Amino acid sequence: MTKLLQLTNVSAGYNDMVVLRDVNLEINDHDFIGVIGPNGGGKTTLIKIMLGLLKPARGSVTRFGEASGSSFIGYLPQVTQVDKKFPITVLDIVLSGLMSSRGKFYRYSRHDNETAHQLLAQMGIGGLAHRTSRELSGGQLQRVFICRALISNPKLLILDEPNTFVDNRFESDLYERLIELNKKMAILIVSHDVGTISYYVKTIACVNEYLHYHRSNIITEQQLADYNCPLQIITHGDVPHTVLQKHEHDHVHNHDSHE
Amino acid sequence: MTMFITTTAMNDTILQLLSYDFFRNALLAALLSSITCGIIGSYIVARRMVFISGGITHASFGGIGIGYFLGMNPIVGAVIFSLLSAFGIRLASQRTDIREDSAIGILWSLGMALGIIFIFLTPGYAPNLMNYLFGSVLTVSDTDLWMMLALTILTIAFFSIFYHTILFISFDEEYARSHKAPVELFNYILLALVALAIVLHIRVAGIILVISYLTIPQTTANIFYSDLRRIIFLSIAISLLGSIAGLLISYYLNLPSGATIIFVFVLCFALAKAVRSVMIKAGLRKSVQNK
Numbered sequence: 053m054t055k056l057l058q059l060t061n062v063s064a065g066y067n068d069m070v071v072l073r074d075v076n077l078e079i080n081d082h083d084f085i086g087v088i089g090p091n092g093g094g095k096t097t098l099i100k101i102m103l104g105l106l107k108p109a110r111g112s113v114t115r116f117g118e119a120s121g122s123s124f125i126g127y128l129p130q131v132t133q134v135d136k137k138f139p140i141t142v143l144d145i146v147l148s149g150l151m152s153s154r155g156k157f158y159r160y161s162r163h164d165n166e167t168a169h170q171l172l173a174q175m176g177i178g179g180l181a182h183r184t185s186r187e188l189s190g191g192q193l194q195r196v197f198i199c200r201a202l203i204s205n206p207k208l209l210i211l212d213e214p215n216t217f218v219d220n221r222f223e224s225d226l227y228e229r230l231i232e233l234n235k236k237m238a239i240l241i242v243s244h245d246v247g248t249i250s251y252y253v254k255t256i257a258c259v260n261e262y263l264h265y266h267r268s269n270i271i272t273e274q275q276l277a278d279y280n281c282p283l284q285i286i287t288h289g290d291v292p293h294t295v296l297q298k299h300e301h302d303h304v305h306n307h308d309s310h311e
Numbered sequence: 312m313t314m315f316i317t318t319t320a321m322n323d324t325i326l327q328l329l330s331y332d333f334f335r336n337a338l339l340a341a342l343l344s345s346i347t348c349g350i351i352g353s354y355i356v357a358r359r360m361v362f363i364s365g366g367i368t369h370a371s372f373g374g375i376g377i378g379y380f381l382g383m384n385p386i387v388g389a390v391i392f393s394l395l396s397a398f399g400i401r402l403a404s405q406r407t408d409i410r411e412d413s414a415i416g417i418l419w420s421l422g423m424a425l426g427i428i429f430i431f432l433t434p435g436y437a438p439n440l441m442n443y444l445f446g447s448v449l450t451v452s453d454t455d456l457w458m459m460l461a462l463t464i465l466t467i468a469f470f471s472i473f474y475h476t477i478l479f480i481s482f483d484e485e486y487a488r489s490h491k492a493p494v495e496l497f498n499y500i501l502l503a504l505v506a507l508a509i510v511l512h513i514r515v516a517g518i519i520l521v522i523s524y525l526t527i528p529q530t531t532a533n534i535f536y537s538d539l540r541r542i543i544f545l546s547i548a549i550s551l552l553g554s555i556a557g558l559l560i561s562y563y564l565n566l567p568s569g570a571t572i573i574f575v576f577v578l579c580f581a582l583a584k585a586v587r588s589v590m591i592k593a594g595l596r597k598s599v600q601n602k
Binding site for chain 1: 353357358359475476478479481482483485486487488489490491492533536537538539542
């Protein structure tokens with residue numbers, strides 16, 4: 053087991069508002085962590101801290117074995133972050149995942165091109181390489197972004213709400229692929245669809261200002277309440293789910309841990 | 312009779328025009344501005360920076376006014392003002408809680424107000440003020456051309472060396488930041504290039520019309536292509552053809568050159584839009600039949 057990333061007593065926020073407090077988390081290779089928590093609970097802030105986009109107000113973030121040329125973290129942001137009408141080709145979007153390993157005078161080789169084409173084909177969108185961003189649907193763009201995150205062969209893959217735009221069929225496809233990828237890299241996935249991700253992940257981190265690390269993919273309502281992690285559990289589609297051992301309703305389950 | 316005069320004028324002018332220094336300079340200016348504005352304008356349009364560009368343009372009028380007042384080259388004042396306002400808008404929206412478009416609105420009008428005050432305070436009449444407001448491609452001087460050439464070379468060099476870094480940062484800033492790309496540095500360099508492109512083309516197109524060179528050919532190119540590199544090349548071509556056509560039309564019809572060029576640009580845009588919609592309809596019909 054190799055340690056990849058360690059957060060020690062991390063507190064972080066914006067202006068004078070604290071979003072995360074005393075967070076401790078260790079990520080090792082082969083980890084598959086599902087990050088859950090209410091909106092505004094600090095899930096995205098946690099990702100920003102890991103990516104180095106936000107400096108912690110207190111505590112430390114340590115990355116292990118980063119030095120080697122290839123990039124350390126593959127990152128799938130929420131699709132809504134970008135301007136879909138921006139003039140860029142699918143191939144260029146995927147190649148931008150090599151930004152840190154190719155430097156500022158970035159020139160990509162034929163080999164990089166081939167890798168990009170292969171990844172696109174694996175994601176079932178091989179024919180779209182020369183299309184441009186504005187011609188894609190939300191789900192297609194999401195798959196392009198997954199290729200971008202994977203092209204650098206990262207040691208840790210971070211996915212922020214990957215199921216937002218993806219259709220049900222591709223969703224289970226995606227998760228199967230993640231299990232495959234997990235043999236090569238650690239994965240951290242943020243989602244508010246606890247029901248779905250818990251079937252695939254190995255451990256769960258509940259984030260609501262504090263982080264509670266749950267060393268299993270099965271979590272009970274009582275435990276969620278103990279972690280102060282109020283959640284609306286929604287499960288849909290054919291994706292199996294094992295979360296919430298005692299749940300009576302199969303579809304929408306409102307869970308509120310506030311007294 | 313009138314008809315006859317016009318045709319004679321037509322016959323001798325193309326060659327004769329080229330023998331005039333002012334017309335050669337105008338053509339050179341059109342060539343250089345098509346290249347620089349083709350590149351910088353594509354960047355502006357891609358990043359939705361048209362409004363900030365308008366703000367920088369008008370803010371630089373303050374520099375022109377102060378230039379007049381101090382008796383120096385107004386363009387020097389305009390360069391300083393455009394850079395200060397460009398960086399001022401960025402800093403104000405990043406470091407304070409003023410929103411970017413509000414900061415643009417303030418600096419836009421402040422620049423115009425300062426310009427008018429200083430020109431009012433300057434003794435005597437400001438003879439070529441209209442040139443700064445509406446531009447005059449026919450009175451472009453050799454100095455103007457040298458400055459434009461320098462900026463064209465700088466722009467081509469920067470964009471060809473760093474094309475992908477520029478593209479990736481512009482598309483997804485946060486992702487680029489997660490890859491430790493020098494996002495801020497590039498944003499400021501590019502903003503400075505935008506400011507310089509605007510100021511140097513005030514002589515050509517004028518404060519009121521310069522935005523057209525930076526947006527209309529690019530938006531026209533964007534109708535057909537959605538790849539930054541292709542938009543750059545196509546907008547340079549549209550801009551060059553539009554400028555030359557506009558110059559000739561303005562000469563023969565005795566119309567103001569800047570305004571005529573812009574009219575030709577807009578005509579190209581409308582034509583492109585029409586062609587595109589016909590192409591889309593035909594393409595759809597074809598793929599429906601093939602199925």
